[in-house]
Amino acid sequence: MTEPHRQRPLEGLRVIDLTRALAGPYATLLLAGLGAEVIKVEDPRGGDLARDNSPYVGRDGISVEKVHDDDLSVSHLTRARGKLGVSLNLKAPGATDVFLDLVRSADIVVENFTAGTADRLGIGYAAAKAANPRIIYCSLSGFGATAPEGGKAMDIIIQALSGAMYASGEADAPPVRIGIPIADMLAPVFSVIGILSALEQRHRTGVGQHIDVSMLGALTSFVAIENWSAMAAAGMQARTGLTVQRLSPFGVFECRDGFIALVAVHEKLAQGLFRAMKRPDFADDPRFATRDARVANAALLEANITAWSCGLSVVDAVAALEAEGVPVAPVRHPDEALLDRRVIERREAVPVAHPSYEADIDLRTAGVPIVFSDADTGFDDVLPIRIGEHNDRVLVDTLGYSPDRIDDLRARGVI
Structure with a gap:
C-alpha cells in the first residue's frame, strides 16, 4: 500500500482488463501500479491461462504441480496484483450488456485477443465507443489489428519473426532465444505509452480512441535500431555473440x-x-x-x-x-540481481507472497520502475484468488446491480 499523503499518478481512472497470459496482464499491471483501479475480467470456466502456470506457492511452499485447491501459480500471483477480479462468460447471452455497463463506468479497456476476436464477441472498440465515447480502448495483438495475416502469437514466435533471435548468438551457432519473454514485456510498455498519450489527447478533445499495438512491431522496432544492412555492406558480422x-x-x-x-x-x-x-x-x-x-x-x-x-x-x-x-x-x-539493494530501495523489485501462507524462500517480482518526485507507485491490497473473487463488490458497488440480478446472471452462467 502507498503512503496516504502521496497519491499515485493514475488514481481515479478505471481500467477494464480483458487480457490474459502475460503481454496484456503486464500492461494492466503497470496501470494498477500507477494507481488506476483495474477490474480484471476472467472467463468463469477456467480464468486466466496464467493460473495454470507452474510453479505454485501454497501451504506446502513452492511446488511444480498444483497440490491443493488454494495453491496459487506464482505467475498469477505476480501478474494479478492490485486488480479486482470479476467473472464474465463473454460468449453467454447477456454478457455483452454487463461488459458495456463496465465500459460506461470506465476510462480504459485493454484486450489482447487475437485480432478480430473482440469484434466477433461484440466487445470491440466500436461497441465500447458507442457505449462510452470517452473510452480509450487498447488492443494488443501479435501482428496488429490491420495485419493481413493473423494467427496466435507467442513470445518465441515473435522473437523468431522479428530477427531478434537470429541477432543473438555466435556466428556459426544456432539462433538464441532471449532468456526473458522480451516481446511479451516490450509490447505492453508501448501499450501503456499509447494509453497515456491518448489520455492526454482526451484532455484536449473530450473523446477517446482506439490504440493498436502489435508484439511483432514493438520488437522489430527495437531490432531496427541497429544498422543491419550497413553492417553487412561493410563486411561486419551481424551476429554478435558475447561481444560486439x-x-x-x-x-x-x-x-x-x-x-x-x-x-x-x-x-x-x-x-x-x-x-x-x-x-x-x-x-x-x-x-x-x-x-x-x-x-x-x-x-x-x-x-x-x-x-x-x-x-x-x-x-x-x-x-x-x-x-x-x-x-x-x-x-x-x-536471483542475485533481484536482491540488489539499489533496485530494492527504489522498489523496482518487490517481495510477493501467498496471501495466506508464508514461503520458505524470498519471492520477488517486478515493481514499477519509475520514481516520481511528488507521487508514489504501488499496488492496492487486492488479488483475485478465486475466479470472480470481487463479483459482488464490482457489480453492486460499481454498477449498482441488485442481488436478484446478480443471482440471475449466475444462474444463467453469465458470471
Whole structure:
C-alpha cells in the first residue's frame, strides 16, 4: 500500500482488463501500479491461462504441480496484483450488456485477443465507443489489428519473426532465444505509452480512441535500431555473440569462476583496460591504438582480453578494471540481481507472497520502475484468488446491480 499523503499518478481512472497470459496482464499491471483501479475480467470456466502456470506457492511452499485447491501459480500471483477480479462468460447471452455497463463506468479497456476476436464477441472498440465515447480502448495483438495475416502469437514466435533471435548468438551457432519473454514485456510498455498519450489527447478533445499495438512491431522496432544492412555492406558480422565487434572492446569475457561484462570503446577506457591487463604497450600497437583499428582487429584483441581474464577470478578482474575507471560488472544470476539493494530501495523489485501462507524462500517480482518526485507507485491490497473473487463488490458497488440480478446472471452462467 502507498503512503496516504502521496497519491499515485493514475488514481481515479478505471481500467477494464480483458487480457490474459502475460503481454496484456503486464500492461494492466503497470496501470494498477500507477494507481488506476483495474477490474480484471476472467472467463468463469477456467480464468486466466496464467493460473495454470507452474510453479505454485501454497501451504506446502513452492511446488511444480498444483497440490491443493488454494495453491496459487506464482505467475498469477505476480501478474494479478492490485486488480479486482470479476467473472464474465463473454460468449453467454447477456454478457455483452454487463461488459458495456463496465465500459460506461470506465476510462480504459485493454484486450489482447487475437485480432478480430473482440469484434466477433461484440466487445470491440466500436461497441465500447458507442457505449462510452470517452473510452480509450487498447488492443494488443501479435501482428496488429490491420495485419493481413493473423494467427496466435507467442513470445518465441515473435522473437523468431522479428530477427531478434537470429541477432543473438555466435556466428556459426544456432539462433538464441532471449532468456526473458522480451516481446511479451516490450509490447505492453508501448501499450501503456499509447494509453497515456491518448489520455492526454482526451484532455484536449473530450473523446477517446482506439490504440493498436502489435508484439511483432514493438520488437522489430527495437531490432531496427541497429544498422543491419550497413553492417553487412561493410563486411561486419551481424551476429554478435558475447561481444560486439563493431564496438570492440565491448562484451562478455570469461573469468576463472564466472563472467564479466566490460565496455572500453573510447580511447580513455581502452587505455585503462590495457593498463589493467598489464599491457600498456597495446596503446601504441598500431593494431589497437585507435578505435577503428581496434574494431578492424577485434578478434585478436578479444582473444588477448580473454587470455587475461581467464586467469583471474571475477572479483579480481572487476577490481582491476574498476581501479582503472573501466565500466565493468559481474554477470549475475537473476536471483542475485533481484536482491540488489539499489533496485530494492527504489522498489523496482518487490517481495510477493501467498496471501495466506508464508514461503520458505524470498519471492520477488517486478515493481514499477519509475520514481516520481511528488507521487508514489504501488499496488492496492487486492488479488483475485478465486475466479470472480470481487463479483459482488464490482457489480453492486460499481454498477449498482441488485442481488436478484446478480443471482440471475449466475444462474444463467453469465458470471
